Amino acid sequence: MNMLSFLTKNRNDIIYLSLLLFSVGIGPRYRALKTVQAKKWVGTIVGLVLILIVSGYSAIHPILSAVLGIVAIKVATVRYCHIVAFFLMFGYLFFFRLADKFGLPLSSGQTNLIEMIIVLRVVGVAFEMNGSWLAVGKAKKDENKEQKEVKTKDDDFLEIINPSTEDLFHYSFNYIGLLTGPYYRYRTFDDYFHLPYSKYVDCFGFTINTLRMVPLYISLYLAFSNIWPLEYVLSEDHNNRNFLYRMLYPWALFAAFRQRIYSGMTLAESVCTSAGLGAYPVQGRNRTGHGPTVGYLKLKQMSEEEAKTTQYDFNTVESMEVWGCETVVTLRDSMKVWNKAVQYWVAMVVYKRFPIKPLKIHAALFVSVIWHGFHAGYFFCIYFCPFYLMAEDIYYKLYYKDATGQKKKIIGFIMWFLRSHSESYQAAAFLLLTFDRIWIYYSSVYHYWYGVWLAFLILGLVLNQLHRSKRPSKLKTDGDENKEEIVSN
Template identity: 80%
Template sequence: MKMLTFLAKNWNDIVYLSLLLFSVAIGPYYKSIGTVHLKKCIGTCIGILLILIVSGYNAIHPIISAIVGILIIKLIPVRYSHVVTFFFMFGYLFFFRLSDKFGLPPPSGQTNLIEMIIVLRVVGVAFEMNGSWLAMGKKKKNEHADLISKDGKEKDDEFLEIINPNLVDLVHYTFNYVGLLTGPYYRYRTFNDYFNLLFSKYVNCMEFTINTLKAVPLYISLYLALSNLWPLEYILSEDHNNRSFLYRMMYPWALFAAFRQRIYSGMTLAESVCTSAGLGAYPVEGKNRTGHGPTVGYMKLKEMSEEQAKTAEYDFNTIESMEVWGCETVVTLRDSMKVWNKAVQYWVAMVVYKRFPVKPLKVHAALFVSVIWHGFHAGYFFCIYFCPFYLMAEDIYYKLYYKNATGMKKKIIGFIMWFLRSHSESYQAAAFLLLTFDRIWIYYSSVYHYWYGVWLAFLIVGLALNAVHKMARPTVKKGKEAMESRTN
């Protein structure tokens, strides 16, 4: 009976997990298809089939939004199409999430994930096309521009070619099954290279996939154990409120630990879908970065001969979403953000942060888009939009005490900063998981909203210490100069 209850309660997740495993399993067969056109068509058909299985009638939403977005890209001049595409796709995302208000069936969480990935792909390729167009325009104006940066490193030559896929290729890119269920996001250039370059043919996909998958059973087991021992709904109960303050304060640690295992398992499976098919493989000499692909020598990599491709060393950094060990061990929140959902963070950086025209508002624009991409619940605002306030305080203490510390002192300060970072993330994650304002208010009230007070105190004390440190520096400098003059 308990097993039946468990299956009924988690049926959607079980189906979703099964489809991810199916996507991993068919990777070697998909990789082996020799004809590029056939390979693209099969990948698209599998992708649409997965959408239909997961979403049922709601499949109309990701399919229609993607088709309209693609038509906008092709019908509107490239100078403006990226902006129009952005607003349409996010506008449709809002409509989709409120579809029950219009008498339509409410979307499932799994369909929501697919729609989120569709938004990233369609908007991302529009900005990619616009970026290549802008870069080529600059290149024509500066035909003799030096391709070496001031520090002697080769410049990123990502846009030395026009990126302008036709309508059919845009459809194939948008609906290809690899990464469709839960990411990771990869650019159109990565998708195109997969079919036209030799790397996926010679990379050892099986070895990478096995290495990626081997930790998944641990993540799933930990998630099931933690979520059963410390369920989310208990945090809203009267019994929880009668517990000690320390218990109530630390309960989000258990919630966030369970949530991390869920994310780790999903993201790791998603990466395995890519590695099993060979998508995202590049030679290590390209210094590949998540989402972006090769950062140096891209044009040289494209010209690699078959003999060179056979002997090259490869990685799948391009499709890496999570650095699990980093998520657990990094000292600061700033570093933690860099290793969490890296592919989406790359998208936000390239599409929003670097393109937003008002420099002082770049960070706020990036955070706002990240929030509305996740959803319009209050929990996402509480979780994501409060990060900068903690970072302001953290940066001060990092520079004053941790950055130049050594030995045991550095380890002790590092542990303190790790604990505070982890506690801050757990406190914010509680809001992310509780979602609605009334539920968040119940929990935060049970602990007297204490962490916001702690943040404020950290910031005020940090600013005061920083001011004292700045005042002390000239005095120390003058003392040293006086000693030197006496010596001379």
């Protein structure tokens, strides 16, 4: 009876997990398809079938939003297609999540995940098209001025990216990465069909290596979520526990959440490695989301013989550095290894392209929040990060950066503990979602972490000021000593 209850309660998650495993399993057969057109159409048809199985009647939302986005990209000129696509796709995302206000049923969380990926793809390709147009125009101007050294660091954008309507359709609905990511650029998608890498990379080896930890992640998730359930923090029994227990309970909640994310992201990466999408030669110094960062055009010209013997990686589709998530010392570094593909999208689409420099970080955070959803928990969680970073950066520079030996290890452990505790406290809001639920838990611990953070920040500012006031006299002394040394020589 308990097993039946468990299966019923987690029916949607089990179906979703099964579809992810199915997507991993069909990778070798998909990769073996002979023609580019066959691959594109089979990938798209499988993607559409997955959407229908997951979403049922709600499948209309991801399909309609993608079609509208593609039409908007093609109707708007390359100068404005990225802006039009951005506002259209996020506008539809608002409508999708507020469907009940319009008398329509709300979709499942799994359909929401698919819609989120569709938004990333359609908006991302529009920015790629506009970015390539701008970069090529800039390169031509530089050549006219005989300043060829001013070219972009990576010569990847020295070709126009302008996919046909059909290719935009295939990119939007291809099954690889459709269920839960990772995000990859249109350029990566196009390279998959036209470059020989997927034929020669050890897809099976990479997939097995990626999948081997998934059973552990799933087991830990089930254990943590059953021993320390989320709803317990809202109970009277929890409020009667001692303060230390209430304070540390989010560690268990965040641990369970991390295992869930690790398992989902790892399976999603395995879908890519199984099919061979995202494989590039290691000499391209490949980065998550972006792909090769150096010598891209040389890689495109690689012969079949070279492709057979070169070494590959799947860094382009790596979403999580699990060991890094668990061990890095600072929140700043933690953010770099968590959901890297989406962070890349936010950086390229929002942060780097937002016109008002002082507001770049706020624009990036705001878009990240509304992409996740409208719940207060996302604001509490994501918008607290820069405030914690203000304090963390001060202590990092003052005490950790130049420390060595045992001292560095001790300070590193303290910073790791504070970083982990802050993330757990923020994650509680992310998981509880609504303001009233968040307020119940935060009130049970007297909102203490905001007070601790503020005290740390004020103390850090004072210590930093004292450190700066000592520095000039030290520099002056060093300067005098240097003068004396020069004179004596």
